[in-house]
Amino acid sequence: MIAPTPPVEATATVVSAHGLARTYGTGDAAVEALRGVDLDVPRGQFLAIMGPSGSGKSTLMHILAGLDRPTAGTCLIDDAEITALNDRDLTLLRRDKVGFIFQFFNLLPMLTAAENIELPLRLAGRSPTRSGATA
Numbered sequence: 001m002i003a004p005t006p007p008v009e010a011t012a013t014v015v016s017a018h019g020l021a022r023t024y025g026t027g028d029a030a031v032e033a034l035r036g037v038d039l040d041v042p043r044g045q046f047l048a049i050m051g052p053s054g055s056g057k058s059t060l061m062h063i064l065a066g067l068d069r070p071t072a073g074t075c076l077i078d079d080a081e082i083t084a085l086n087d088r089d090l091t092l093l094r095r096d097k098v099g100f101i102f103q104f105f106n107l108l109p110m111l112t113a114a115e116n117i118e119l120p121l122r123l124a125g126r127s128p129t130r131s132g133a134t135a
């Protein structure tokens with residue numbers, strides 16, 4: 001008799017960042033957009049990052065999503081240390097695990113809204129209709 005396999009415990013923390021710093025530019029023109037940010041996001045949590053214009057919200061979001069690399073610190077998505085990934089692996093992780101709506105949208109104008117949403121699935125060789133999604 002084969003004992004049933006216990007369900008694999010999902011990691012409790014989906015995003016975990018520690019000591020994140022991001023400096024733009026150098027010398028007199030250097031801007032410290034982030035200075036030692038620590039953040040743990042539990043799986044399933046709806047999180048809003050709020051603050052005045054220029055406080056570093058977009059900078060933080062870009063790093064948490066693997067779109068930009070921090071000057072210092074670590075960032076894990078689903079237990080993968082994204083600051084250590086090469087470009088190819090980071091691209092695959094973004095494609096499979098991250099959805100991002102940009103402040104200025106960055107949608108492809110020649111595609112419909114639905115086609116823009118489907119694009120990452122198509123690039124991954126998956127069909128949105130086969131997985132039950134409707135647009």
Ligand SMILES: Nc1ncnc2c1ncn2[C@@H]1O[C@H](COP(=O)(O)OP(=O)(O)OP(=O)(O)O)[C@@H](O)[C@H]1O
Pocket residue numbers: 024025031032033051052053054055056057058059060103
């Ligand atoms: N590419 C860049 N080069 C130099 N400085 C930058 C760059 N991007 C952002 N900054 C600076 O970093 C700081 C944080 O900017 P960021 O865009 O992350 O703020 P924000 O909180 O998203 O602002 P907003 O609410 O206006 O979108 C600001 O001082 C900004 O001028």
Ligand SMILES: [Mg+2]
Pocket residue numbers: 057058059103
């Ligand atoms: Mg912003």
